[in-house]
Amino acid sequence: MKNIYLDNAATTPTDPRVVEKMLPYLNEYFGNPSSIHSYGRKARVAVEEAREVIAEFINCKAGEIYFTSSGTEANNFVLFGIAKTELIESGRKSVITSLSEHHSVLETCDKLADEGFTIHRAAVDKNTSVPPRNITELIDNDTSLISVIHVNNETGIINNIEELSAQKPLDIFLHTDGVQSFGKIKTDVNQLGVDAFTASAHKIRGPKGVGFAYVKSGTPLSPLIFGGAQERNRRGGTENVPAIVGFAEAVKIASKEMHNNYEYVKSLQKRFLEGLSSLNDNSFIINGEPHKFPYITSITLLSGYYNNDIEAILMYLDINRIAVSSGAACTSGALKPSHVLLNSGMKYEDAAGTIRFSLGATNTPEEIDYTLDILKILLRKFRK
Template sequence: MKRVYLDYTATTPLDPEVFEAMKPYFLEKFGNPSSIHQFGQEVKVALEESRLSVASIINAVPGEITFTASGTESNNFALKGSAERLRKKGKTHIVTSPIEHHAVLEPCEYLRNHGFSVSYCEVDEWGKVSVDEVQRHLRDDTGLISVMHANNEVGTINSIAEIGLLAHERGILFHTDAVQTFGKLSIDTQTMNIDLLSISSHKIYGPKGIGALYIRRGTDVESLLHGGGQERGRRAGTEAVPLIIGFGKAAEIMKKRFEKDALHLTTIKQYLLSQLEELTAGSDFLLINGHPTESLPNIVNVSLNSKKIQIDSDALLLNMDLGGVAVTSGSACTSGSMEPSHVLLAMKRDEQTAKATLRFSFGRSTSHEDIDFAVSIFRSVIKRIGKMV
């Protein structure tokens, strides 16, 4: 049976070159990088080379990169770590948005239950956070703004540089979750006025279980883990060397392929949109979610308009999978949930429409033939289980 993978925002396959780069560090190069002998020091050198590879992508210096276990940990580290220092300064107000990944929303809720207040900016119909909306929520005690670079469900890109500038003009820390944009959009931490930035390896054809947090020099962040001096004292615990090597190699490959990949993804996205337009044949039973131009090149998020078509939202995803197409209804971290997407609800989609949603996301190996197959399955599923109103 033919199967097509269109869930690259959830994770990407490991690049074979990355796997080959990692292998020696599982076997003969097994030293602890904290050890002063040769076994440890040769590993330490390789680890720092990987740190440099990651830093170079975002115009940072290696010392500003702290390796973590995931993008989720990076977000928690950024929010909770900075919050503890901000509390001492009386800056106990956080500004964020309702469309953030749960790895930002839940730490914010945790902090709200521990003495902080949190304001949520409204988003427009495309899921975009405006600079004016952020400014509207600022207070004298605002210590942190956290707005994602681009949304992981609908792909809408936010005006990060402008929000960062606003934050810096007010002496406020600025964090952005760039897990989905790392490798797909150009990121410059200096010109974009970013203090804290979260990224992850497995979104760029690297291994799972390794992420990083960029911490601008001079930014005061308290460690969440104690018991060792690793990662310049920011994150205790022996480093996951093979994973870090893999992350570094994936970043190196991504840097070389950046323009090629961007062109390919954009071409595939435009082709999918044209096929979906043909599928609807002038009807508006299908809604495209996200900004029409300011969006990631690898995501197309579509909803079946509940005012035009009735469909069992659970059966929609199941039948796509049974037909051989791997897609999801939203974030991989919440795809098992029966609840409608919090992102789409924030964009004012009604609950039933928000539930009847598919996120197509593609990668380096996605072909026009893959899109043709996916759209044909989508068409047959709609015809079989959908009922026009």
């Protein structure tokens, strides 16, 4: 059995078709898209065609797409850009988010708090979802912006952004972090009812180092990066043309293959969940139920039954050629339990035994079966 990669929520293998499209822009079409000569014009055309592809995919105008270096930068750009501009224009300085957001949103909100903004963090339920009422009950006359993740990157729960959009006042701007959902499920920004949407290429078999922010026309926005007139004066810096071209190609592929990929990964998750059920004697739990997003399956080994040393658990799986994650960020070399699970009410000792399996269309049923076989041994090995 070859090495098995089940950490697709962290990053995905770049599609060879994407690499092929990028190569000419690393070689002969190397011009700066801000240059007026033929080299620059060739690069500019590629960037604008990519913008059109992405805009069509999420049902917006091309001029509402801003390219960034990552989903993290896109989240920073949108939150800082809207909150600070709205403070200047309306005086409102209250932002609402949730306790289950990606760190790129949580830490941006922490920084806004340091600068005098009021940050409200809505509670999550036991399944790690954010009920819209938990957000709307925090709204007041000072609220300018709401940011709630679309699909949680640790548990795969899908938040009801459409319902939240319908319930909030029209003059409050709504952002959703779509890094995990984009290219895997439908993300029509008009249907979602959002004013801003962010995503990244490397989660859908595109290159690392490129993301985008959709910002609806008329939404207040100021730059995060200064020093150039690129991206309509809102994001300085020479565009990463090869990565942008690769991103567009990944989106083209997703537009053709998303439905089939979804159904295929759903069948893999069903196989995996059935196998987990046969191993479970109530000694571990499966997070984020019900499972409507097949790409992420998170399990927690209960501390009453297992010695929850997550580093040892992940290393054991890696030694057996299975790459997964704990679903939590690695800070200063120490793996910490998921803030998402802790905020859903899970005990620290239990959360410390969490394994995130994130599937992709490149995985196979045989890999799922092998993983289940290794998990069966792991459960015995780490049993108290």
